[in-house]
Amino acid sequence: MKAVFSEEIVRLGQEIEEKIEGRLREVDRIIDKNQWKVIEAFQKKQVSDYHFAGSTGYAYNDRGREVLDEVYAEVFGAEAALVRPHFASGTHTIATALYGVLRPGDELLYITGTPYDTLHKVIGKAGDGTGSLHDFGITYQETALTAEGNIDWSAVEAAINERTKVIGIQRSRGYDWRSSFTVAQIEEMVQKVKALKEDVIVFVDNCYGEFTEEKEPTEVGADLIAGSLIKNPGGGIAETGGYICGKEKYVQLAAYRLTAPGIGGEVGAMLGTTRGIYQGLYLAPSTVGQAIKGSVFAAAMFEAVGFTTKPAWHEMRTDLIQAVSFDGPDHLIAFVQGIQKASAIDSHVVPEPWDMPGYEHPVIMAAGTFIQGGSLELSADAPIREPYIGYMQGGLTYSHVKYGVLMALQTMKDRNLL
Numbered sequence: 001m002k003a004v005f006s007e008e009i010v011r012l013g014q015e016i017e018e019k020i021e022g023r024l025r026e027v028d029r030i031i032d033k034n035q036w037k038v039i040e041a042f043q044k045k046q047v048s049d050y051h052f053a054g055s056t057g058y059a060y061n062d063r064g065r066e067v068l069d070e071v072y073a074e075v076f077g078a079e080a081a082l083v084r085p086h087f088a089s090g091t092h093t094i095a096t097a098l099y100g101v102l103r104p105g106d107e108l109l110y111i112t113g114t115p116y117d118t119l120h121k122v123i124g125k126a127g128d129g130t131g132s133l134h135d136f137g138i139t140y141q142e143t144a145l146t147a148e149g150n151i152d153w154s155a156v157e158a159a160i161n162e163r164t165k166v167i168g169i170q171r172s173r174g175y176d177w178r179s180s181f182t183v184a185q186i187e188e189m190v191q192k193v194k195a196l197k198e199d200v201i202v203f204v205d206n207c208y209g210e211f212t213e214e215k216e217p218t219e220v221g222a223d224l225i226a227g228s229l230i231k232n233p234g235g236g237i238a239e240t241g242g243y244i245c246g247k248e249k250y251v252q253l254a255a256y257r258l259t260a261p262g263i264g265g266e267v268g269a270m271l272g273t274t275r276g277i278y279q280g281l282y283l284a285p286s287t288v289g290q291a292i293k294g295s296v297f298a299a300a301m302f303e304a305v306g307f308t309t310k311p312a313w314h315e316m317r318t319d320l321i322q323a324v325s326f327d328g329p330d331h332l333i334a335f336v337q338g339i340q341k342a343s344a345i346d347s348h349v350v351p352e353p354w355d356m357p358g359y360e361h362p363v364i365m366a367a368g369t370f371i372q373g374g375s376l377e378l379s380a381d382a383p384i385r386e387p388y389i390g391y392m393q394g395g396l397t398y399s400h401v402k403y404g405v406l407m408a409l410q411t412m413k414d415r416n417l418l
């Protein structure tokens with residue numbers, strides 16, 4: 001180990017680990033709660049080995065698929081769920097939920113500021129011609145967060161009108177230097193928004209949030225939520241897919257959009273994916289906990305060498321993302337390349353900034369992952385734009401994240417940046 005990491009960096013890592021001990025135990029308690037929640041849902045729905053069989057063709061009456069939806073609904077405290085490998089990504093899943101419930105003349109209002117980059121083209125603008133929401137006559141508004149990072153309620157009140165059909169909430173910070181919203185905060189948002197307009201549908205982009213707390217947004221009143229199976233709830237095992245949970249009528253509409261009206265979730269061959277999706281859900285509480293512990297360690301380490309982090313190591317977490325503000329592109333690039341260098345997969349490649357589809361700035365990404373783009377696995381991304389914030393997330397094992405962070409710091413040191 002000494003050959004790779006300088007003694008100074010190894011020693012710092014040991015000191016930091018002692019300092020964060022109490023926080024790590026708190027994460028263990030959340031893992032325990034969520035692990036039993038998931039096991040109880042499996043037990044209640046009597047999940048059996050035969051549910052894991054693949055299905056082909058139309059796949060009518062695929063019991064494994066039907067029970068999987070029921071297990072997800074149970075875990076997320078929702079009326080219904082739609083869990084499918086046919087969702088190509090988180091963006092596709094979110095888009096399906098939105099197209100499912102929005103109709104021409106309706107308006108979507110995001111109250112947590114500008115949403116995640118890949119959703120901008122889903123929302124669309126005049127003259128798109130892509131089939132964006134805008135092309136279908138669905139208008140959009142968003143309210144910026146206050147300087148303190150809170151919901152601007154007077155702006156929300158002014159923005160809500162008779163056409164407002166869906167209120168969008170993004171739980172995770174995404175690529176934004178803001179705090180993520182806790183489930184308790186989301187509960188308050190649901191109540192306030194419904195007091196302003198009773199019949200709005202509250203949609204939560206739950207990406208990166210699952211199992212970081214003991215409750216999910218659907219347990220505190222959100223009507224519809226969506227997320228990706230190559231993030232938290234896939235447990236690092238699910239190979240592709242997404243999930244939508246919520247009120248039965250809205251999940252049904254999303255299912256009609258995913259396949260076709262009248263068909264919905266009644267068809268859809270699972271091929272060989274079912275076992276992995278179940279097993280991933282079973283592992284997810286524990287794996288998410290590993291990643292969270294890694295983020296706490298990362299925050300404490302980067303703080304120790306003088307960078308600003310969000311959240312700070314001692315702060316409560318409601319998603320996987322650890323943001324670190326670097327001094328400029330050199331530190332940022334060394335950070336991302338260091339994470340890559342500590343990977344089990346593709347450690348020999350050096351990430352460089354590129355123009356990734358769906359993103360507005362060049363992005364540099366470290367992703368030495370078993371699942372392409374799987375961000376419950378240790379990965380780091382950064383749009384190359386001021387103020388040079390790097391985002392890291394995931395890690396199937398806490399140990400791996402520790403080495404990733406040590407390697408990032410070592411890379412900076414080797415380049416005389418520390």
Ligand SMILES: *Cc1c(COP(=O)(O)O)cnc(C)c1O
Pocket residue numbers: 089090091092094116118170171172173174205207208228
């Ligand atoms: C990852 C993510 C998405 C989009 O998911 P993709 O799988 O990248 O398409 C949307 N919203 C948030 C908050 C995310 O973290």
